[in-house]
Amino acid sequence: MDIRGGESSHRGTERGATAEFVHRPTVADFEEALRARARRTPAGRAQALMAPLLAAIAVGVFSALHDTAPPVLIVSLVLSVAVASWGTVRGLRTMARRMFSVVEPYGQFRTVADERGAVSNGERMSYTVDWAVFREYLETPGLSVLLGGDRAAGVAVLPKRGAQSAADVDRLRAILDRNLKRL
Template structure:
């Protein structure tokens, strides 16, 4: 995969579709990606709902064993589920900030994708990934979010604001549709 912008060493009849994005990652990108994952994947929904469900079950068991009155049940349920939900949201934000802290030193990133995979080059690091590393992807209004496959856990985030040409967003979507399952 050539990322220098020169010839792709292919004949014109075998022209490769390439999408290029240049962007500086932000913590908000990772927050949006994790929220989208929590809404659209079974693992994300389980992660987001586990704490509130455990809190509700705990209140039901405790209130039943203590033979609590209805107002105590209601207040306990609202408080425990609310606190568990708040903790889940805070946990996603913390996770997003940690993920961002890993990529922040890379500075501005340039990602070039074609049907073979993607090459991401930062100011201090370069990373190449074949599409087999990822299993599926999802799209938000501002991002493409690639979700890890069998051999890799995690996510990769590509902000649409980095598209070098407005058609690069459509090109990347087409490349991803050919190589990954869309959620």
């Protein structure tokens, strides 16, 4: 993989094929990635369900200790779970804005992926990442989302709208299938 241009010398072969994307990240990309992670990974589901579950437990324990009337208990449970769920959604949006704020100064990216990893060249920075950094990936209608391992909270977002041709999305999917676990 040539880090200067991101091109592979094996462009025509199946295993040596590359996929090229040119994109400018958006907050919506990160929101979509975090929502997909919350739905499809055990860690994401635990993170999304923790606050509502703790709120329900706290109201239940408090109500049991203070001998609360059933209608008050039910209203309290509904309100506490609703507020905790709203807080979880707001938390995901805040996290997406923070993730975006890290990459936004770098402008538009050109990312080229091949069997060894991906090279991204931004307007103000460049980096290379090997597939070993990630353990699994998932797809949404608009994104390919790369996820780090159990102890790594790494999330990389590659918008499909940046594909230079329709075949690039399929080539990227084939590359990812050979190198990462699909969720």
